[in-house]
Structure formats: structure tokens, C-alpha cells
Amino acid sequence: MSYRIGLVGKPSVGKSTFFNAATMNDVPEGAYPFTTIDPSVGEAYVRVECAAPEFDETCTPNVGVCRDGTRFVPIELVDVAGLVPGAHEGRGLGNQFLTDLNETDALVHVVDFSGKTDIEGERTEGHDPREDIDFLEEELDAWYLDVLSKGLEKYETRYQGSEAAIEEELAEQMSAFGISKDEMKRVILAQGLELEPETWDGEDREELAREIRKRTKPMVVAANKTDTPEARENWAEITSDPDYDHLSFVPASAHAEKALKNADEAGVVDYTAGDDDFAIVGDVSDEQAAGLDAIRDHVTEYGGTGVQAALEAAVFDVLGCIAVFPGSANGSKDEKGVFRDCFLLPEGATTEDFAYHIHSDIGEGLLHGTDCRSGRQVGTDHDLSHRDVIELISTKQAAP
Numbered sequence: 001m002s003y004r005i006g007l008v009g010k011p012s013v014g015k016s017t018f019f020n021a022a023t024m025n026d027v028p029e030g031a032y033p034f035t036t037i038d039p040s041v042g043e044a045y046v047r048v049e050c051a052a053p054e055f056d057e058t059c060t061p062n063v064g065v066c067r068d069g070t071r072f073v074p075i076e077l078v079d080v081a082g083l084v085p086g087a088h089e090g091r092g093l094g095n096q097f098l099t100d101l102n103e104t105d106a107l108v109h110v111v112d113f114s115g116k117t118d119i120e121g122e123r124t125e126g127h128d129p130r131e132d133i134d135f136l137e138e139e140l141d142a143w144y145l146d147v148l149s150k151g152l153e154k155y156e157t158r159y160q161g162s163e164a165a166i167e168e169e170l171a172e173q174m175s176a177f178g179i180s181k182d183e184m185k186r187v188i189l190a191q192g193l194e195l196e197p198e199t200w201d202g203e204d205r206e207e208l209a210r211e212i213r214k215r216t217k218p219m220v221v222a223a224n225k226t227d228t229p230e231a232r233e234n235w236a237e238i239t240s241d242p243d244y245d246h247l248s249f250v251p252a253s254a255h256a257e258k259a260l261k262n263a264d265e266a267g268v269v270d271y272t273a274g275d276d277d278f279a280i281v282g283d284v285s286d287e288q289a290a291g292l293d294a295i296r297d298h299v300t301e302y303g304g305t306g307v308q309a310a311l312e313a314a315v316f317d318v319l320g321c322i323a324v325f326p327g328s329a330n331g332s333k334d335e336k337g338v339f340r341d342c343f344l345l346p347e348g349a350t351t352e353d354f355a356y357h358i359h360s361d362i363g364e365g366l367l368h369g370t371d372c373r374s375g376r377q378v379g380t381d382h383d384l385s386h387r388d389v390i391e392l393i394s395t396k397q398a399a400p
């Protein structure tokens with residue numbers, strides 16, 4: 001039910017630091033929506049401005065936390081290990097890497113923008129981070145092309161001369177990537193191709209594979225180590241390079257996020273994840289104070305450490321998710337008088353999708369919804385917006 005974001009990157013880019021910082025949270029025990037014993041899967045959060053204060057209500061989240069009017073809504077973060085050149089051919093952790101990738105909704109590619117690690121993750125100077133970005137995209141594209149080619153082979157041998165729809169065969173072959181036959185058809189046509197694969201040449205196939213990959217595995221680049229001067233230079237250059245317009249970039253310092261969370265836990269600073277500032281509230285040595293000053297310069301300049309921002313870019317910008325609160329029109333609260341839930345829904349979700357998301361029984365018996373802010377009735381096919389507060393009127397209750 002939860003969104004799953006995959007963290008990818010070659011060795012030594014700061015992926016572990018990012019993962020640890022993002023999943024290190026002071027959430028009360030039992031407030032996790034899922035438990036896992038796999039150390040590479042952790043609970044991270046996206047921030048949503050809480051709707052409770054607007055309704056003069058208290059917020060006691062069933063999952064996640066609410067801090068100073070900001071809801072931290074859980075997502076799953078997966079540390080996808082094994083990105084090495086040739087991964088799609090099964091080198092290194094290859095196949096496991098691809099299996100893990102399959103289970104993600106979107107990716108955050110952690111890239112060392114300081115240029116101090118080469119393509120294999122060894123120490124160097126002056127490495128161009130563009131190589132890493134290209135490499136991951138090429139790896140993914142090669143994998144998609146393999147699967148697409150298998151689908152085309154099957155189609156050719158099985159359906160020669162018949163009227164079988166190519167989009168159906170390809171959608172089935174690529175079902176692990178979560179693409180429907182309608183979407184497949186749209187992508188094929190949008191590429192200017194005919195629905196007759198015999199007319200596609202090698203380049204057409206490559207471009208098609210790339211386009212399907214872009215749509216089904218959207219990606220944010222976390223430009224890590226922007227606390228270093230080299231990374232700042234690369235940031236300015238790469239984000240103004242038109243070849244990279246198709247990607248979302250977020251400047252990040254995983255190191256700073258980890259340091260601030262550690263200091264917050266130790267009672268030295270008061271810091272809320274994602275904020276662009278923090279207060280020093282404990283005793284610090286001169287050395288610590290200097291370190292914190294450097295971090296402050298970075299977070300104020302870039303609007304935060306970028307760890308939260310990268311996750312939120314993945315969920316809200318590239319996946320286009322919205323967060324919706326269940327409420328009650330007369331009081332906008334559940335029977336206990338508090339806001340308990342906040343759900344992430346896919347782009348374009350309707351009242352009915354929301355109802356089914358909560359429980360299939362509520363979905364089946366759905367009559368309509370009520371927008372709790374305006375008190376107006378909304379239809380079952382009404383498109384919901386980010387931060388809507390909706391009461392669902394259904395003939396059925398959720399089964400216990």
C-alpha cells in the first residue's frame with residue numbers, strides 16, 4: 001500500500017549515509033505501517049502540511065508523526081545495492097539488483113557531485129558526475145530493451161500474419177514494469193511509430209525502450225556532497241546543461257542531514273527533518289560550533305540538506321502523488337475527535353479510488369464524498385487534489 005522509493009548509486013557516493021539519515025526518525029514504537037527485518041528497507045517520510053489546525057483539531061497520526069503542523073507520511077525506502085557497470089548482464093549483484101528495482105515506484109539516484117569517486121566508486125579527482133547519470137540511464141535502458149526485444153520475438157513467432165495487438169503482447173511482456181496496454185499504445189504512437197513492429201528499426205526499439213523506462217521508473221538525481229566546492233561547480237554546470245532537462249535534480253548533503261539528526265537526538269540542536277534551519281540548544285565545543293555553522297550555511301543556501309527534498313521530489317513531483325486526509329464534514333474528525341490518517345494516492349485519484357484505497361467495502365458501497373472544507377458534495381469520479389480533506393459516504397463500513 002505504501003510507495004516504495006529505490007535508492008541507487010555506485011559505491012561511495014553517500015548512499016548509506018543518505019539511507020541512514022532518511023530512515024533515522026524518532027517515531028514512537030508501533031507507529032510503523034510495516035515491519036521489516038531486511039536492513040536494506042527502511043521507513044522514510046514525506047512531509048505534508050497537516051490539515052488538523054485548520055479544523056481546530058488535534059493530530060494523532062496512526063502512522064508516521066506530526067511535528068509542529070507538519071505531517072511525516074511514511075514511505076518505504078529501499079537501498080538497492082549492486083549498481084556496477086554491466087549490471088543488466090548479470091555482473092556483480094546484477095539480477096538481484098534488477099529484481100529489487102522492479103519493486104520500486106520511483107528512484108532517487110545518489111550521485112557524488114564532488115567528482116571525487118570514479119565510475120567504480122574508487123577515489124579520484126575531477127570525475128564528471130554526468131558519466132554516472134548517463135551510466136545508470138543506459139543500464140536501465142539496456143535492461144528495458146532486453147525485455148522489449150523478448151516481447152517482440154515472441155510476437156513475431158507467435159502471431160505472424162495474425163491480427164494480434166502488439167501493445168497487448170508488449171504490455172504483458174513488460175508487466176513487471178507496471179505498464180497497461182493502453183499506455184503502451186500511447187507510448188508507441190507518441191514515438192511516431194506505427195502499431196506494426198516490422199516497421200521499427202533498431203533505433204526505434206531503443207527509443208521506445210527508453211521512453212517506457214522514463215515513464216515507469218521516474219527518477220530524481222540527488223546531487224550529493226554539495227557541501228564541497230567541487231560539487232557546487234558541477235551543480236551549476238550540470239543543471240544548466242540542456243541534455244539533462246529531462247531529469248529532476250535536488251542538491252543534497254546526506255552528511256549534513258545525518259549530522260543534524262544525530263545532534264538533534266543528542267539534544268544539541270533542535271532540528272526537524274527537511275527544515276532550512278535549526279537552533280543550537282545544547283553545549284557545543286568551538287569545533288562543533290564551526291561544523292554546525294558550515295552546515296547552516298549550506299542548508300540556508302539550498303533550502304535544506306536535500307534528503308527530504310529528494311524523497312518529496314520523487315513522490316510528489318515525478319510520481320505526481322497527492323496526500324488526502326479522511327475527515328468528517330461536521331467537525332472534520334473521526335469519532336475520537338482527531339486527525340489520524342493521511343494517505344498518499346496516485347496522480348489523478350478520484351473519490352472512488354480513495355474509498356477503495358481505504359477499504360474495498362467502503363469502495364463498493366460508496367455513494368459520494370464530501371469536501372470537508374467547503375461542505376460540498378463531490379461525486380465518486382471527482383478528481384481529488386493534494387491536501388483535500390474528504391468524508392466518504394458509503395452504505396458499507398470497513399470490515400474489521
Ligand SMILES: Nc1nc2c(ncn2[C@@H]2O[C@H](COP(=O)(O)OP(=O)(O)OP(=O)(O)O)[C@@H](O)[C@H]2O)c(=O)[nH]1
Pocket residue numbers: 009010011012013014015016017018121224225226227228252253254255256
Ligand atoms: N562531503 C560529503 N561527504 C559525504 C556526504 N555523504 C557521504 N559522504 C562521504 O562519502 C563516503 C561514502 O559514504 P557512504 O555513505 O558510505 O557511501 P555509499 O555510497 O553507501 O558507499 P558503499 O557503502 O561503498 O556503497 C563517506 O566517507 C561519507 O562520509 C556528503 O553529503 N558530503
